[in-house]
Every structure is written in structure tokens, then in C-alpha cells.
Amino acid sequence: MNLTETQLSILKLINLHREISRKELSFRSGLSQAAVTNITKELIEQKYIVEGRERISSGPGRKEVFLHSNPDRFRYLGIDIGGYRVRFAISDNNLNLLYQLDAPMADYLHEPNKLEALVSRINDFLQQNGVSPHSLDAIGVGVTGIVNTEQTRILDIPNVAFWDDLPIVSTLQQAYGCPVFLEEGGRTMALAERLVGQAKDVDNFMVVHFGKGIVAGMMINGHLIRGASNVGGLLGHITVDEKGPRCMCGNYGCLEMYGPFQIIEEKYLELDSTYTSLVEAYEQNNKIALDVCIEAGNSIGIALSNVVNLFNPQCIYLGGHLFDSLPLVLDELKRTVRRRANRFANVILEIEMNTFGDLEGIYGALTLAKSKLIS
Numbered sequence: 001m002n003l004t005e006t007q008l009s010i011l012k013l014i015n016l017h018r019e020i021s022r023k024e025l026s027f028r029s030g031l032s033q034a035a036v037t038n039i040t041k042e043l044i045e046q047k048y049i050v051e052g053r054e055r056i057s058s059g060p061g062r063k064e065v066f067l068h069s070n071p072d073r074f075r076y077l078g079i080d081i082g083g084y085r086v087r088f089a090i091s092d093n094n095l096n097l098l099y100q101l102d103a104p105m106a107d108y109l110h111e112p113n114k115l116e117a118l119v120s121r122i123n124d125f126l127q128q129n130g131v132s133p134h135s136l137d138a139i140g141v142g143v144t145g146i147v148n149t150e151q152t153r154i155l156d157i158p159n160v161a162f163w164d165d166l167p168i169v170s171t172l173q174q175a176y177g178c179p180v181f182l183e184e185g186g187r188t189m190a191l192a193e194r195l196v197g198q199a200k201d202v203d204n205f206m207v208v209h210f211g212k213g214i215v216a217g218m219m220i221n222g223h224l225i226r227g228a229s230n231v232g233g234l235l236g237h238i239t240v241d242e243k244g245p246r247c248m249c250g251n252y253g254c255l256e257m258y259g260p261f262q263i264i265e266e267k268y269l270e271l272d273s274t275y276t277s278l279v280e281a282y283e284q285n286n287k288i289a290l291d292v293c294i295e296a297g298n299s300i301g302i303a304l305s306n307v308v309n310l311f312n313p314q315c316i317y318l319g320g321h322l323f324d325s326l327p328l329v330l331d332e333l334k335r336t337v338r339r340r341a342n343r344f345a346n347v348i349l350e351i352e353m354n355t356f357g358d359l360e361g362i363y364g365a366l367t368l369a370k371s372k373l374i375s
């Protein structure tokens with residue numbers, strides 16, 4: 001992109017908002033209205049942004065035109081690699097999903113070369129949807145695992161074997177000839193909440209997604225938490241009971257052994273054979289089912305209370321179908337946090353559902369592509 005720093009700062013502001021007027025751009029950037037008018041004219045000519053709806057401003061009868069990013073300017077591929085499934089999605093520049101595909105991680109089990117297999121599946125996905133591989137402007141990859149500090153390689157995916165030390169960025173760059181950005185999955189979710197979700201004005205927050213594993217990302221003072229070697233934020237592997245069962249990571253009693261839906265269901269089925277599904281038992285107010293939900297909510301609440309006491313976030317955004325089908329887990333989790341976290345931290349803390357539900361990870365990967373390309 002051949003943009004000056006000032007043009008770029010205005011473009012970023014426009015991208016941060018669904019729509020924004022020139023007047024507000026001037027207010028938020030500190031530039032004069034005349035300067036903003038010039039810059040936005042250039043950005044429109046270069047097709048980065050477009051004019052949208054109009055409204056009569058509060059001033060002396062002047063019309064105000066809203067600007068937003070040009071949906072057709074860039075096209076992104078988002079790749080969300082979890083321990084149990086791999087998702088692809090293509091979006092326009094406004095992150096509207098155009099095509100998506102969801103496949104189990106097990107499909108890759110017998111592939112000797114994981115990245116070759118990934119590229120081949122992406123090619124199939126693009127071809128099926130009539131998208132040319134050379135029409136992509138940027139690719140964002142979120143991975144539920146450990147990424148190296150340079151953010152070029154997947155070092156490890158804890159819940160799946162043989163995805164170790166893979167140079168995914170260079171492989172995809174070579175295959176598609178566009179910029180490729182890699183980030184840990186929870187952090188991409190935090191980016192999505194911050195840039196296009198509910199956390200636009202929230203500087204301190206955490207995103208936690210409960211799938212078959214647990215993914216978390218955290219932003220403190222507006223910055224993603226990474227730690228010294230890019231490993232920070234492994235909430236799923238915080239110990240909630242040192243005498244607990246052994247986790248895939250090798251440790252004992254990790255939150256991942258208590259929080260995910262299938263673990264809670266397995267616990268119920270071990271204790272009771274009245275129903276074959278936890279949700280059914282739960283809906284019938286089966287006491288054993290309710291008890292395992294309370295126990296799970298309590299364990300998640302203990303882990304989150306520790307995080308609240310350490311980082312004092314303003315909001316925790318939760319996701320996962322677990323909370324839709326077993327709302328008692330959510331109630332108990334909230335009760336535990338209220339009971340155990342510091343009361344001054346609790347005063348400000350809100351616990352909400354995330355913006356994109358089950359698609360949080362794929363929006364994360366796409367947001368990563370867009371935000372990195374534009375910065």
C-alpha cells in the first residue's frame with residue numbers, strides 16, 4: 001500500500017468503525033476538517049473507502065455523509081486451526097463472510113505432510129467457490145497452540161499430534177503470493193472483539209472460548225498479552241485441582257479436564273445411566289446432571305477468579321455452545337467469580353457472551369489479516 005502515515009491513520013480510524021463522518025474523523029484524529037476532506041477524497045479515489053448514507057447534521061443545515069471501508073477493496077482468507085477442527089473462510093474487506101468450510105482435524109491424521117495437505121484443501125475450497133488463488137490480498141491464521149515469537153511457525157498444538165514446528169507462513173506465502181499473518185487463536189479472538197466486536201472501547205478484557213478445548217486471549221491496556229516466549233494466556237492449562245485427572249499436556253487437573261462440554265457429559269454418563277445425553281438429563285432436572293454442571297461452573301469460576309485477581313479485566317467475553325445448552329454452568333461460574341475474586345476487581349467486572357458465537361475464531365483469523373494488512 002502506498003499511503004502516507006496520515007492517510008493510513010485516517011484509514012485505520014475508518015476501518016475501526018462501521019461508519020464514521022468526516023466531522024468525527026476530524027475530532028478523533030485531531031486533524032482539521034479541511035485536511036480530513038482532502039485525505040478522504042484521496043482514499044475514495046484509491047478505492048480504499050466509499051461514501052455511505054447521509055444525515056442532516058446538528059450544524060446549520062449541513063449534510064453529513066458517512067464513510068466506510070470499501071468492501072470490494074480487499075479479499076481475505078481466514079484459517080482457524082483448532083485441536084479438533086480446521087476452518088476456512090473468505091471475507092470481503094468489511095469482514096462479511098462470503099464462503100466458509102468447517103472440517104474435522106481428524107481428516108489430517110494420516111497426512112504425512114500437514115502443510116501440503118492444508119494447501120491442497122485450501123485450493124479445493126477456493127476452486128469450489130470460484131475464487132482465484134491469486135485474488136487473495138492477505139491470509140490470517142489463528143492456531144490453538146504455540147506459535148514462535150517471530151509468528152512464522154506453529155511450534156505445537158497440544159491436543160493433536162504431528163503439528164509440530166511447521167513453517168506455515170512461508171508455505172502459504174509461497175502458495176498464494178500474498179502477506180500471511182499467524183497468531184495464537186485466543187489472541188485472534190481478542191483482536192476480533194477489540195476491532196469489530198463489543199470491546200472497541202474496552203482496554204482490559206479477556207475472551208474465553210469453550211469448544212472441545214479451551215482457548216483464551218487477553219488484552220491489557222490495549223495490548224495483547226504474549227509473555228516472554230509468546231506462550232502467555234494458556235488458561236486451559238491452569239491447574240484447578242492438583243489431584244485431578246491427567247491432561248493431554250502432561251499435567252494434572254488442568255481446567256481442560258473440567259470445562260469442555262464433552263468432559264462434563266462424560267462425567268454425567270459415568271455417574272448415571274438414566275439418560276444417554278447430558279442435555280436431555282439437564283432438561284429433565286436430573287439431579288446428577290445439575291450437580292456435574294455446578295461442579296464444572298465452579299471449576300471454571302475458580303480459574304477465572306485467579307485471572308481476575310491477576311489482571312483486573314473490565315470484561316470477560318465467553319463463547320461456546322456449552323453455555324447455550326447448559327445455562328447453569330454459566331450461572332455457577334458467575335457466582336464463583338463473584339464469591340472468589342477480589343471485591344474491588346468485581347465492582348467493574350462484567351461477564352458477557354462474545355460477539356461472534358461459534359464463529360469467534362474465524363472472525364479472529366480474518367480480523368488478523370485485515371488489521372495487519374492495513375497497519
Ligand SMILES: [Zn+2]
Binds near residue numbers: 251
Ligand atoms: Zn493441561
